[in-house]
Amino acid sequence: MDKLTDQLAEISPFDTLPVNVLQMVASQAKPLKHAAGEVVYGPGQTLEYYYLIISGEVEILDPNKVQVSLVQGRHGFGSRNLLRNVQTTGYTRAVVDVELLLIPAEVFLLLVREHRDFGKFYAASRPAAIPAGNDLATVRVSDIMTRNPLKVGPNVTIQDAAAMMRDARVSSLGVVADGTLTGLVTARILTMNALARGLSPDTKVGEVCGSGPLGLPSSSLGTDVLQVMLDNRVAHVPIVDNGRFVGIVSQTDVTRFQAVTSAAFLNDMADAKRVSDLAQVTARIPQLLAQSVASGKSHTVVTRLITDIADGVTKRLVRMAEEELGPPPVPYLWLACGSQGRREQTGVSDQDNCLMLDDAVTPEDMGYFEKLADFVCDGLNECGYVYCPGDMMASNPRWRQPVRVWREYFAGWVQKPDPMAQMLASVMFDLRPIAGTVSLFENLQRETLEMASRNSIFVAHMVSNSLKHAPPLGLLRGFATIRSGEHKNRLDMKHNGVVPIVDLGRVYALQGRLTPANTMMRLKAAEKAGVISASGAGDLVDAYDLIAETRLLHQARQIREGEAPDNFVSPNLLSAFERNHLRDAFLVVRTMQSALAHGRATAG
Known part of the structure; x- marks a missing residue:
């Protein structure tokens, strides 16, 4: 008993517990050994214990027996199932001879409830809700x-x-x-x-x-x-x-803190007479981001606030263009794609947009829309939404076309899904109307979703495309950080963090013919439509929350310290429990990617 108590005292987070509590845990725990290759538990089980590895190594497998994680001595597994009160979905197997300590579920849950530091290690690390708004009574x-x-x-x-x-x-x-x-x-x-x-x-x-x-x-x-x-x-x-x-x-x-609200932004944009006036408004976005994060707003609220400002700037620029050029010769629709289309903009955003024109447009009319597109895209760039590196903008004639041409674009991408078509389709599936005649897009969206979802080859290519961005998981419970360059030893929280979940949400929307463009709304709609299971959706939503909020907290810290915000987080700046939870979130994403890949292979 004393030996077991001493062992527990050397394992995090058990080392935060008082000696008498450790003695109680040791008295209730059950030792167990498994030989290499033996399954500890399989799918569909209701766990009765939390598993702590004293020595050896265990691999976590998804339902298709694809490895998603290795867990070594002095670490545990099974906490997610116990905390969420759900059955297991995969396998756990000993890689080498393993010595385990099984802690009864009721004891483990008691520790989580009664001991703050212990519970903090296992519970979701999202901050507790704080009254929203620019309230001096709540801000530090x-x-x-x-x-x-x-x-x-x-x-x-x-x-x-x-x-x-x-x-x-x-x-x-x-x-x-x-x-x-x-x-x-x-x-x-x-x-x-x-x-x-x-x-x-x-x-x-x-x-x-x-x-x-x-x-x-x-x-x-x-x-x-x-x-x-x-x-x-x-x-x-x-x-x-x-x-x-x-x-x-x-x-x-x-005074500035109390004045920085999304409503104040929108009012100032409405009063703007020149592009330079709008640029002065958008220059305050970093402060809005930092203050919104500090006041406890969730990442979905913060990114929506920031995107609303981008929408407002775009609408004001469109009106300015019409005031300068005169009324449009035919109806048109300005649409955003990318993060603005999904309402997920942060402190680092370029512009992705396009124009859909009524089929009655003539070659002579095209000059008007070229000038309008140039005015708006140049204005967005001046306001900090820099030109798209891939030229995915309405100022590019390719992305400024009548609806009939757009219909041909989508049909061509679906029928011949080469890598370029996949990239373009991925961007365009996030389209959202911003200004103009919305009806130009509504029928096209429904037609495209139905056509694409019926084409199994196109869906398979979309699935394959969604797996190109992998979570940054390394060996031995570590992270796969960037190996060289300016951001060496950091995590890319955009391309390896948020984007894999965005890609999964897009595929689920395609499979279910779901119209939302926002990732969180896609995940919830996919669960409701039966595209993914309730447990899978719940895990992925939790993982998305944690990854997206870690990214925003990083950007807010940079802004407070006078730095330009980016997407590259140093794991060394995170606490031990933050690193553990972040790694668990990445594991969820990898598991869902594996399930999607297996479904594609089975269907084939």
Whole structure:
């Protein structure tokens, strides 16, 4: 018993449990051994235990006996089934002789419920819901403060300090002596305490700023900052953690935070008279993303907010184009594809769009739509939605055609599904109307879904295409990070994280002739239509939530630290339990890809 207790104390997350709890677990646990090649459990079982590997190695197989994971000593398996109260769907088999410790389900679930750190390790790592909206009562100071604040020593002259503030375009700087913040210099202080008193430009800032400025830790709430400002009639509050000057919050920061809402964006876009006005609006998108993530909004809400802004910018540009060019000669429809089409834009987005024209359009009319497309695409680029690297834009004549030509495009891709056709079809299945006559697209969408779903060869090619992006899983419970280049040793959370799930959702929509373009809506519609099982849909939705939110949290952190957001996450920045859950999410995706591939092979 003592030996078993000691063993548990060395295995995460059991090492977070008190000794008396470990002794209770040891007394209830059941040892078991399996020889190499033996099946520990198969599909359809209701698990009665959580399996902890003391020594040896176990492989996890999908229902088709395709390996999806290797689990080695000091790790466990079976937690997902116990926590979700579902039967097993695959096989677990000993790779070598394995020694297991079986912990009864009721004991394991008790530990999850009663011990926070233990439960946090196994429970989904999505943040608890926080009241949405730009509410100072719920946002942390760390999410609105200016980081890496300007600071000087007390012997710097007020003239030099003023010049530094001017050059850095800031309204304050901290005065630090021996690593400790002793005061603040602000534009108001320079005016009232120096200029109005006629002090020499050579006066030291330490003589002007005073001592012991009011400060708050970064864990404070926005309302704490506001209260300090109101009580002390100051416009700047320094943020100090463990004696270290880490940030500054100004009255402007507070005002800007409260003003950054999607409604404010849409109102500002409606009032925009020039493309440059729209560009000023979209320049605030990173701040909206960071604040939305900080306030606890889910990834589906955040990406919808950001996409709504892209839609608004596009609609305003279309109206501007019509105001400049006059009314269109025939009805038309501007559509978005890619992440905008799916309403899944983040802080990193290029533009993907096209134009569908009424079949009554004449060659003479085409000049009008060329000018309209150029105006809108150029405007989107100026607003930060850079030109598509693959030229998938309405400014390209190929993607600016009458509906009859679009019908021919889709028919050709379905009938001759070569790799290029697969790529184009994948993009075009995410189409969503933005501005114009929606009826131009509705019949075409239904026709294309029906035609494509009936063509088994096309479906098989779409399945194959959806498997090209693999989750970044390595050996020995590690990650397969990027091996070289600018993003070496990082995870591509777009192409190896989100995209594999997006591709799966697209195939499910095709198989079920489902019209939603949004990935989450596709997954839920696929479950309702019986395209995938309830357990498979649930697992994939959970995996999508975790992967997409990890990506957004990464981008929000970059924005707060003054960096341009990207999709490349360093596993070293994640906690141990975050890495474990992320790997579990990738395993779910791999399992669903394997099931889809097997279904294709069986059908063939």
